[in-house]
Amino acid sequence: xxxxxxxxxxxxxxxxxxxxxxxxxxxxxxxxxxxxxxxxxxxxxxxxxxxxxxxxxxxxxxxxxxxxxxxxxxxxxxxxxxxxxxxxxxxxxxxxxxxxxxxxxxxxxxxxxxxxxxxxxxxxxxxxxxxxxxxxxxxxxxxxxxxxxxxxxxxxxxxxxxxxxxxxxxxxxxxxxxxxxxxxxxxxxxxxxxxxxxxxxxxxxxxxxxxxxxxxxxxxxxxxxxxxxxxxxxxxxxxxxxxxxxxxxxxxxxxxxxxxxxxxxxxxxxxxxxxxxxxxxxxxxxxxxxxxxxxxxxxxxxxxxxxxxxxxxxxxxxxxxxxxxxxxxxxxxxxxxxxxxxxxxxxxxxxxxxxxxxxxxxxxxxxxxxxxxxxxxxxxxxxxxxxxxxxxxxxxxxxxxxxxxxxxxxxxxx
Amino acid sequence: xxxxxxxxxxxxxxxxxxxxxxxxxxxxxxxxxxxxxxxxxxxxxxxxxxxxxxxxxxxxxxxxxxxxxxxxxxxxxxxxxxxxxxxxxxxxxxxxxxxxxxxxxxxxxxxxxxxxxxxxxxxxxxxxxxxxxxxxxxxxxxxxxxxxxxxxxxxxxxxxxxxxxxxxxxxxxxxxxxxxxxxxxxxxxxxxxxxxxxxxxxxxxxxxxxxxxxxxxxxxxxxxxxxxxxxxxxxxxxxxxxxxxxxxxxxxxxxxxxxxxxxxxxxxxxxxxxxxxxxxxxxxxxxxxxxxxxxxxxxxxxxxxxxxx
Numbered sequence: 001x002x003x004x005x006x007x008x009x010x011x012x013x014x015x016x017x018x019x020x021x022x023x024x025x026x027x028x029x030x031x032x033x034x035x036x037x038x039x040x041x042x043x044x045x046x047x048x049x050x051x052x053x054x055x056x057x058x059x060x061x062x063x064x065x066x067x068x069x070x071x072x073x074x075x076x077x078x079x080x081x082x083x084x085x086x087x088x089x090x091x092x093x094x095x096x097x098x099x100x101x102x103x104x105x106x107x108x109x110x111x112x113x114x115x116x117x118x119x120x121x122x123x124x125x126x127x128x129x130x131x132x133x134x135x136x137x138x139x140x141x142x143x144x145x146x147x148x149x150x151x152x153x154x155x156x157x158x159x160x161x162x163x164x165x166x167x168x169x170x171x172x173x174x175x176x177x178x179x180x181x182x183x184x185x186x187x188x189x190x191x192x193x194x195x196x197x198x199x200x201x202x203x204x205x206x207x208x209x210x211x212x213x214x215x216x217x218x219x220x221x222x223x224x225x226x227x228x229x230x231x232x233x234x235x236x237x238x239x240x241x242x243x244x245x246x247x248x249x250x251x252x253x254x255x256x257x258x259x260x261x262x263x264x265x266x267x268x269x270x271x272x273x274x275x276x277x278x279x280x281x282x283x284x285x286x287x288x289x290x291x292x293x294x295x296x297x298x299x300x301x302x303x304x305x306x307x308x309x310x311x312x313x314x315x316x317x318x319x320x321x322x323x324x325x326x327x328x329x330x331x332x333x334x335x336x337x338x339x340x341x342x343x344x345x346x347x348x349x350x351x352x353x354x355x356x357x358x359x360x361x362x363x364x365x366x367x368x369x370x371x372x373x374x375x376x377x378x379x380x381x382x383x384x385x386x387x388x389x390x391x392x393x394x395x396x397x398x399x400x401x402x403x404x405x406x407x408x409x410x411x412x413x414x
Numbered sequence: 415x416x417x418x419x420x421x422x423x424x425x426x427x428x429x430x431x432x433x434x435x436x437x438x439x440x441x442x443x444x445x446x447x448x449x450x451x452x453x454x455x456x457x458x459x460x461x462x463x464x465x466x467x468x469x470x471x472x473x474x475x476x477x478x479x480x481x482x483x484x485x486x487x488x489x490x491x492x493x494x495x496x497x498x499x500x501x502x503x504x505x506x507x508x509x510x511x512x513x514x515x516x517x518x519x520x521x522x523x524x525x526x527x528x529x530x531x532x533x534x535x536x537x538x539x540x541x542x543x544x545x546x547x548x549x550x551x552x553x554x555x556x557x558x559x560x561x562x563x564x565x566x567x568x569x570x571x572x573x574x575x576x577x578x579x580x581x582x583x584x585x586x587x588x589x590x591x592x593x594x595x596x597x598x599x600x601x602x603x604x605x606x607x608x609x610x611x612x613x614x615x616x617x618x619x620x621x622x623x624x625x626x627x628x629x630x631x632x633x634x635x636x637x638x639x640x641x642x643x644x645x646x647x648x649x650x651x652x653x654x655x656x657x658x659x660x661x662x663x664x665x666x667x668x669x670x671x672x673x674x675x676x677x678x679x680x681x682x683x684x685x686x687x688x689x690x691x692x693x694x695x696x697x698x699x700x701x702x703x704x705x706x707x708x709x710x711x712x713x714x715x716x717x718x719x720x721x722x723x
C-alpha cells in the first residue's frame with residue numbers, strides 16, 4: 001500500500017509539472033531533428049551557391065560557358081545572377097559567393113589562340129563556397145585550353161570566317177565540318193572509352209543482415225533518446241536528495257512506512273518514470289518516421305535501458321552529499337557517457353583506443369542494441385548480450401543505490 | 415500515553431538530549447518549552463521513530479516504536495517544524511498521498527481530506543498547487559497532514575513558527591478542538607504565551623535537559639510567585655551587582671552593563687517595599703519594568719537567561 005502510494009505520488013508529480021517533463025522529451029527530439037537537417041538534406045533544401053556573372057564579352061562562347069550551368073544537377077546548387085560593373089559593389093556587400101567576370105574580347109582571343117583571361121572574385125567572408133566556384137571555373141578554363149590546342153587550325157579558320165565580310169559560304173562550312181569530324185574520329189580512340197571510369201558502390205552489411213531502408217532520424221534519435229532518459233532518470237532520482245534535504249523524507253518516515261518500503265517505492269517510480277519517458281520518445285519517433293526494429297525486441301531494449309538509467313543515476317545520487325553535488329556529478333556522467341556511448345557520434349568514428357572505454361558505458365550497450373535493431377535489421381536474439389548487460393547492471397546499481405541510501409537514512413542522515 | 419525514559423542522543427561531541435524523562439497523560443496537551451537548540455526537535459524525532467536514541471527508550475501507548483514501528487506510527491500524527499509538503503502538487507494531492515500511507519482509500523479518504531481542509535479554512539484552495547500558498551496556508555496544510563488519519567497522539571513541533579497572527583490563532587484553535595475530542599497532544603514551542611494558553615502541563619527544556627515539569631500553576635509557584643523586575647540604565651555591571659546585593663528581599667538573576675534582571679521573593683518584603691530601594695540605589699536608571707509571575711520568570715529563575723523568540 002505504502003509502496004503504491006509513493007509510486008503514484010512520484011508519477012503524479014511528473015504529470016503535475018508538464019513543462020519539466022516536456023523539456024526532457026524536447027531535448028533529444030530537437031537535437032535529433034537538428035542533426036538530421038544538418039547531415040541528412042535530400043538536395044531540395046541543400047545550400048545553393050550564388051554566383052554573379054559579368055559577361056562583357058556577350059559572345060556565343062560566353063553564353064556556352066554559362067549554359068554549362070544549366071545541367072539539372074548543377075542548376076539545383078547554382079544561382080547565376082547576370083550583373084554589370086555593379087557586381088564588384090555587390091561583392092563588397094557580400095551578396096554572393098563569387099563573381100565571374102568574362103572580359104570583352106574573350107572569345108576573340110580564344111579563337112585567335114591568344115591568352116584569354118577569366119576573372120573570379122571570391123567573397124572573403126565565406127570559405128567553402130567561393131572555393132567551389134573557383135574550382136569549377138578552373139575546370140572550365142582547362143577544358144577550353146585543351147580545346148584550343150587540339151582544334152587550333154579549325155578555330156583560326158572559324159575566326160577568319162567570322163571576321164570576313166558577310167556570312168561564310170556553304171562550301172567553307174561543309175569543309176570545316178568534315179575537318180572537325182575527321183579530327184574527332186582520330187581522337188575517338190584516345191577519348192573513348194575513358195581510361196578511368198568512376199563507379200559508385202554502396203556497401204551492404206556483413207553476413208546475412210539486410211540493411212534497413214531507414215530515415216536519417218533513425219540514425220540519431222535512439223542515441224539521443226538514451227541521453228534524454230538519463231536526464232529523465234536524473235530528475236527522478238534528484239527527488240531522493242530533495243526529500244532528504246527538505247525534511248520531506250523525515251516526515252514521511254513518521255508515517256507507517258519502513259525505509260525499505262520507501263526505497264522500493266522510489267526505485268519503482270524512478271524506473272517507471274524513465275521507462276514511460278522512453279516509451280513516449282519511441283512513440284514520438286514512430287510518428288516522425290523512425291523505425292525502431294521488431295516491436296518486442298525494441299520494447300525489451302527500452303525496459304532494459306530504462307532500468308540501467310534508473311540504477312546508474314540512483315547509485316550516483318546515493319553516494320553524494322547534496323542535491324547540488326548530485327546534479328553536477330550526474331550531468332558530467334550523462335554527457336561523457338553520451339559522447340563515448342555513441343549518442344552523438346557513431347562508435348566507429350571514435351578513435352579505436354577509446355573503444356574499450358566506450359564499451360564500459362551503459363549508453364554504448366543501449367545505443368548498440370538499437371543500432372543492431374534499426375540499421376542492422378537484427379531481432380531479439382541479436383541483442384541478448386545488450387539486454388543482459390543493461391538489465392544486470394541496472395538491477396545491481398539500483399540495489400546498491402538503495403542499500404547505500406538505507407544505510408544513510410538509518411544512520412540519521414534523513 | 416507517552417513514556418520517555420532517560421532519553422539521550424549525541425551528535426558527535428554535542429549532547430543534544432541528555433537523560434530526558436517525562437510522561438504525557440492520555441487526553442492532555444503537554445508542552446515542551448525551550449529556546450532554539452534546546453533539544454525539543456531531537457526529542458520529538460526520537461519519539462516518532464525518525465531518530466534512534468543513543469540511550470533510554472520511548473513507549474507510546476505501551477508500545478516501543480523501535481520494536482513495532484508500523485504499529486506505533488499508526489497511532490501517531492506528526493506535524494514537523496519544517497514545511498513537509500510537495501509544492502508541485504495540489505493541497506488535495508498532498509493530503510490524499512498522506513492519507514493513503516495510513517490505509518485510507520476511496521470515499522473515506524476524500525471525505526477526510528475535505529474535513530481537514532475545511533477545519534483549517536483551505537477548502538477553496540484544495541485544487542491549487544502548494545507552490546502558490548502563503549507561509550500561513552502552508553503551515554495550516556502541514557497541520558492537516560497530522561490530523562488526517564485521526565491519530566490518538568498528535569506531536570506538534572513548533573507548528574506556528576514564522577506565520578501571521580491570524581493563521582497562528584487558527585492553528586491553536588484547531589489544536590484545542592482536537593484535544594477536546596480526546597486526542598493527546600505533545601506540543602513543542604519556544605513561544606511562552608502559547609505554552610501558557612494551550613498546555614495543561616509543561617516541561618521546560620534547555621541544553622538537552624528537562625529543567626522542570628508541571629502545570630502552569632505549579633511552575634509559577636516554583637518561581638516563588640514573585641514579580642520579575644528588569645532594570646536598564648547607565649550603570650556598569652560591577653557597580654550594579656554591588657548595589658543590588660545590599661537590597662533585601664530580591665534575587666538577582668543576571669547583571670550586565672546597562673541591564674539587570676531580578677525577582678522579588680515571594681513572602682518577603684514585597685514589591686512596594688523593594689521599589690524605593692531600587693530607585694534610590696543611584697544606578698542611573700532609565701527604565702524599570704515589572705512582570706507578574708509567568709513562565710518567563712520561571713525560565714529566568716532556572717537559567718538566569720530570558721527565553722527569547
